Amino acid sequence: MNDDIKNMIQNEIDNNEVCLFMKGTPDAPQCGFSMAVSNMLKILEVKFKGINVLENQELREGIKVFSDWPTIPQLYIKKEFVGGCDIVKEMYENGELKQTLEDKGINFKK
Template identity: 75%
Template sequence: MDQEVNNQIKKEIDSNDICLFMKGTPDAPQCGFSMAVSNMLKILEVEFKGINVLENQNLREGIKKFSDWPTIPQLYVKGEFVGGCDIIKEMFESKDLQKLLDSKSINYKK
């Protein structure tokens, strides 16, 4: 992976408590999976940074290598890779996502 892309990914993850690498933006998702994760975060009213991987092919491929995860979206919380859409949906429904936010001292709508 390109070192510049790796540094960009690391900077975004380190600079934002919640970082969602997605297709599109939180206000205009470009795929159903990205929309689903973005909507779950919006329901919880957490602040998050959405990063549109469609704007940069190197970033799109780089994030997959960075996390060793083949799909997008990808959610990071306080520097930790949490998962993609299926994992986040399962965690949201079981309240494990909310427990993770609590454990990381991140405010959300309870």
């Protein structure tokens, strides 16, 4: 991964409390897994930034190297990598996602 992509990823994570690297956009997801994570955040009324990895092949591959995680979507909360769809779904279902948001001071629907 080149420095431009690495810096772009780091910049998005640093400047957005909740950041979702996804296929498509929050309003028009282009994969079911990205849609699922986006919808969970929307249900909780979390303000988040969706970054469409399909717009840039280097970004699409770079985020996997950056996080050392092989799949997309990838959720970051307050600069910390949370996980992909399965992990976020499990956290959502067992209340851990709400707890994480609360612990990190992120506004959401309780």
